[in-house]
Amino acid sequence: MLPAERRDFLLARLRDEGKIVAKDIAWELGIAEDNIRRDLRDLAAAGLLQRVYGGALPMAPAAADYATRIDVAPESKRRVAAAAAGLIRQGSTVLLDGGTTALAVVEALPADLEATIVTHSVTVAAALVTHPSVEVLVLGGRLFKHSAVTSGAATAEAARGVHADVFLLGVTGVHRQAGLTTGDSDEAAMKRTLASRAAETYVMASAEKIGVASPYVVLPLAEVSGVITDVAEDVPDLAGLSVPIIRTP
Template sequence: MLAAQRRDLLLARLAAEKKLVAKDLAVELGVSEDSVRRDLRELAAAGLCQRVYGGALPVSPAIGDLTARASVNVDGKLRVAVRAAGLIRPGTTVILDGGTTALAVARALPDELRATVVTHSPAVAAVLLDHPHAEVYLIGGRLFKHSGVTCGAAAAEAAEGVNAELFLLGVTGVHPDTGLTTGDADEAAMKRALARRAADTYVLASAEKVGAASRFSVLPLADVAGVVTDAAAEDPTVRRLGELGVEVLPA
């Protein structure tokens, strides 16, 4: 088998199984592990997979900037947003992450809902300017322009003063093996800081993020109360999440 044919096979297998194990593939294809790892390096360099220890996972399509992400799975994000907005009870304090799904959540909040929304996204705060009953607190700090959120020491310190019932967390990858991931280390750290300030964390995971992985770990799946997703119930990752005891809330 030519190297190009082998790489095509790897991509097809990755799409079907959501995971590649280098040593197993080497045995199956009758080549060395070094050959498989070299193939995976080339695929990763082309942005076609996310290399992890021992193999590779699907790369998340949600790692672009806000403008690029705005056109990805718009209908799915809206369904996730409406389902997640229903988790916010009157009189509660909710931390709302940044990103396109979080923006959709902000837009989906009913006008009659009286709640306090804490966010590190100026865009989310701006959406809620016209909400008649939402009290909004904006966490300041260094603005990470790629995702439109504040990060860094000042933002993390400001988050320490928050106590919330609920955190709606945005990520770029949800995978049974790597947990919850995102594309920037500082943003991942800020998400962890916010998660520590809430009684329950629910993940906003439209279908393109389910089964995918990015470079930096946010939280293990065991640390969240559930995952809100529009991915189909028969999706292999959704089934694995259920087997791991993760509550999946269909959108």
């Protein structure tokens, strides 16, 4: 099998099974495992999969930049956002992550909601300007333009002064083995800091985020209160998650 044919085979196996185990493929094809690992490196460099220890997982489409993500699964995000907004109680303090699903949460908030929303997202903060009764606290710091959020030491220090009831977390990948992942190490660290400041953390996971992975782990699935999604119950990638699933209406 030529190298190009082998890579096509690997991508087809990834689509069919949702993962690649390098040693199993090497045994199946009767070639050295190093050849498979080299193929996986090349495919990962081309943005076609996410390498993990021992093999590969599907690449998360949600890892694209903010402008590109706006057009990814908008209806799914609106359904997830509506369910997430329903978790916000009157008088509560909420940490709201950045991203396009978080922005959809703002659109789903009831007009009579009285709450405090703390965010490191400049787009979320701007969208909340017109809400009549939500107090807004913006965490300052270095602007990470890829996701339109602040991050770094100043943002983390500001977050340590917050005690929130709930954190609505956005990630780019939700996978039963890789956990909750995102595409930038500093952003992953910021999300962990925010999660540590809330009594409960819920993951907002529209359809394109289930069963895929990005390079940097945010949290293990066991450390969140639930995953909010509109993915059908019989989807294998969802059935394997060891965390409560909150269904959209």
